[in-house]
Amino acid sequence: xxxxxxxxxxxxxxxxxxxxxxxxxxxxxxxxxxxxxxxxxxxxxxxxxxxxxxxxxxxxxxxxxxxxxxxxxxxxxxxxxxxxxxxxxxxxxxxxxxxxxxxxxxxxxxxxxxxxxxxxxxxxxxxxxxxxxxxxxxxxxxxxxxxxxxxxxxxxxxxxxxxxxxxxxxxxxxxxxxxxxxxxxxxxxxxxxxxxxxxxxxxxxxxxxxxxxxxxxxxxxxxxxxxxxxxxxxxxxxxxxxxxxxxxxxxxxxxxxxxxxxxxxxxxxxxxxxxxxxxxxxxxxxxxxxxxxxxxxxxxxxxxxxxxxxxxxxxxxxxxxxxxxxxxxxxxxxxxxxxxxxxxxxxxxxxxxxxxxxxxxxxxxxxxxxxxxxxxxxxxxxxxxxxxxxxxxx
Amino acid sequence: xxxxxxxxxxxxxxxxxxxxxxxxxxxxxxxxxxxxxxxxxxxxxxxxxxxxxxxxxxxxxxxxxxxxxxxxxxxxxxxxxxxxxxxxxxxxxxxxxxxxxxxxxxxxxxxxxxxxxxxxxxxxxxxxxxxxxxxxxxxxxxxxxxxxxxxxxxxxxxxxxxxxxxxxxxxxxxxxxxxxxxxxxxxxxxxxxxxxxxxxxxxxxxxxxxxxxxxxxxxxxxxxxxxxxxxxxxxxxxxxxxxxxxxxxxxxxxxxxxxxxxxxxxxxxxxxxxxxxxxxxxxxxxxxxxxxxxxxxxxxxxxxxxxxxxxxxxxxxxxxxxxxxxxxxxxxxxxxxxxxxxxxxxxxxxxxxxxxxxxxxxxxxxxxxxxxxxxxxxxxxxxxxxxxxxxxxx
Numbered sequence: 054x055x056x057x058x059x060x061x062x063x064x065x066x067x068x069x070x071x072x073x074x075x076x077x078x079x080x081x082x083x084x085x086x087x088x089x090x091x092x093x094x095x096x097x098x099x100x101x102x103x104x105x106x107x108x109x110x111x112x113x114x115x116x117x118x119x120x121x122x123x124x125x126x127x128x129x130x131x132x133x134x135x136x137x138x139x140x141x142x143x144x145x146x147x148x149x150x151x152x153x154x155x156x157x158x159x160x161x162x163x164x165x166x167x168x169x170x171x172x173x174x175x176x177x178x179x180x181x182x183x184x185x186x187x188x189x190x191x192x193x194x195x196x197x198x199x200x201x202x203x204x205x206x207x208x209x210x211x212x213x214x215x216x217x218x219x220x221x222x223x224x225x226x227x228x229x230x231x232x233x234x235x236x237x238x239x240x241x242x243x244x245x246x247x248x249x250x251x252x253x254x255x256x257x258x259x260x261x262x263x264x265x266x267x268x269x270x271x272x273x274x275x276x277x278x279x280x281x282x283x284x285x286x287x288x289x290x291x292x293x294x295x296x297x298x299x300x301x302x303x304x305x306x307x308x309x310x311x312x313x314x315x316x317x318x319x320x321x322x323x324x325x326x327x328x329x330x331x332x333x334x335x336x337x338x339x340x341x342x343x344x345x346x347x348x349x350x351x352x353x354x355x356x357x358x359x360x361x362x363x364x365x366x367x368x369x370x371x372x373x374x375x376x377x378x379x380x381x382x383x384x385x386x387x388x389x390x391x392x393x394x395x396x397x398x399x400x401x402x403x404x405x406x407x408x409x410x411x412x413x414x415x416x417x418x419x420x421x422x423x424x425x426x427x428x429x430x431x432x433x434x435x436x437x438x439x440x441x442x443x444x445x446x447x
Numbered sequence: 448x449x450x451x452x453x454x455x456x457x458x459x460x461x462x463x464x465x466x467x468x469x470x471x472x473x474x475x476x477x478x479x480x481x482x483x484x485x486x487x488x489x490x491x492x493x494x495x496x497x498x499x500x501x502x503x504x505x506x507x508x509x510x511x512x513x514x515x516x517x518x519x520x521x522x523x524x525x526x527x528x529x530x531x532x533x534x535x536x537x538x539x540x541x542x543x544x545x546x547x548x549x550x551x552x553x554x555x556x557x558x559x560x561x562x563x564x565x566x567x568x569x570x571x572x573x574x575x576x577x578x579x580x581x582x583x584x585x586x587x588x589x590x591x592x593x594x595x596x597x598x599x600x601x602x603x604x605x606x607x608x609x610x611x612x613x614x615x616x617x618x619x620x621x622x623x624x625x626x627x628x629x630x631x632x633x634x635x636x637x638x639x640x641x642x643x644x645x646x647x648x649x650x651x652x653x654x655x656x657x658x659x660x661x662x663x664x665x666x667x668x669x670x671x672x673x674x675x676x677x678x679x680x681x682x683x684x685x686x687x688x689x690x691x692x693x694x695x696x697x698x699x700x701x702x703x704x705x706x707x708x709x710x711x712x713x714x715x716x717x718x719x720x721x722x723x724x725x726x727x728x729x730x731x732x733x734x735x736x737x738x739x740x741x742x743x744x745x746x747x748x749x750x751x752x753x754x755x756x757x758x759x760x761x762x763x764x765x766x767x768x769x770x771x772x773x774x775x776x777x778x779x780x781x782x783x784x785x786x787x788x789x790x791x792x793x794x795x796x797x798x799x800x801x802x803x804x805x806x807x808x809x810x811x812x813x814x815x816x817x818x819x820x821x822x823x824x825x826x827x828x829x830x831x832x833x834x835x836x837x838x839x840x841x
Binding site for chain 2: 066128300
């Protein structure tokens, strides 16, 4: 036996109000700890079928190639890019935050000739500028982020999809943070390759990346002349394991698939419409509270993500000190700014299970104390009062 | 609410005696369901440090770059290959089973100029032929599988390591199935890049891939002229998240890291020497039992894996029927043959928690009934008698 054994874990109970992971329902955690079965056990194959079926409901799609990639959200990004791109293919990547930048990096590594279309962090792209770009560059794929977790901006996709398809181009979208919190209408909007993560508005621990590919995208994959650069993420093989032939590819993360199964059941029990409304309502209350405390959003009205509230750190408040106090004194996690927003913004998540009035109120009340402790001038109590007025419909 | 909600899961309790996943300890499952914290929470950073420390103990290494990749074993394979290989680099891949073949495929996708050194399935490589091959081809990397899960063959590595290093080449080894079941002495044997999986002899559900890189390998990574083809698996970035700077890369699978933490604690509580001896003892009993039933191993004496017993399906037995009966009547999972061994072998796993006398005896007794039901001629009861004689030291 080892001389100095590591002690058992005893994770603290946090309220996860950062950019993800979000709070998980007790039913999801319980299912995560259910007995492991084999990856080719007939029981597990049923689990996979049901996960696929429920993912199609949540993505609002009939796409056959819909499944959970065995990695976190960024593996979903890589999956979508490497399966559509062959060396030399042209891809436009829209960059208005960290995740657009990441997508360009992934695409370059996949051998794409990347054209970067850039916007300042926090802004979104118009269909007109996208139309001009696809006309000028005639790319195979255009990649864009639906919900930029680094900035808190929501990118409308419906009009962009029309101009991208009019140019004969495929549309690849990052819906990591949006899925389950705002509508993601894959079929209506004709999105060709979409990836998400489990740990945002689906409220499942991180570890899987839901993806879906349109028939157009599948045709492009089937007509590839070169092998996908990643063996692990090669959908032409992964699809056989998730499909009828059940050909072994890699050993799926069994218990993570139990967990997403239960998380998706919770999403569909609530219903997408009710779930989106719940996110919107709690966002409204948080926003009313923050406004009453004199705290401004980093993103323009109309483009603010309900599940990720990026706000400017108020003058006089120490970024790290406030976040540490929230965590250590109240067990509340919020996120700091990412990339160029570091030290300038806080990112307050209201994702999935986290989007509850009790969390909004507890956060506003706790932030009130943290700011007072830092001698920031604010009307103490005003945040909670405004949020409760919002909840009461006043 | 959806019209027809999917019912909650209720996974059956299996005895996992296939090629992995293996049985998990109740403590590991319980930890898997512990409350999720954030991926940058100071608590989680401690978890990561402890996982790294315990992985170093299990790998018997001081390698700084030792961590759990956020994917299953095959993602570990891809991680080792794509980080060491740049386009045009020469790599020898030793193929004597499905996983060697997979490694060659992964290496080609990474841009390697692959030289395949082949042996019939079930055989192993000699240091002499490896010496001749590295002399002839002068590759940057030689890749070889320590425990071929497809064939049940154990590849000795110590002598091979000497000839590979004498030729100035890096040694990359697949220890997915071996780690925790037989010695994997990374430092003593001077292995340069090693990957494993959680769901074999570490007895944790699938979802993470422990990897370790020697100082020589790290130097090669640091001197790369091109970016690693996979963003997700790029160790030059992943190392910063696991290292001092804690720079965000991707969101780690939090609960899976809790689980491996507990699984590694169990390994070290038992001690590596005792654990290896336990695998050997139960393998011995199983082998005695199978021999008494007239069932032969597919791999020559001296090279048989203790944790994965590949045996020839006895004449008159229907492969699928027997495995289905074992699963449905007794809840015991064993594996079928993979690749060219399909329909010819069974793969009986005794990995980690599964390697217990009760499982060996239950399996031999259940197989006895399945073969009798198929009218296979065998001395009923002889398997259990021989195994018990072995356990009693008779």
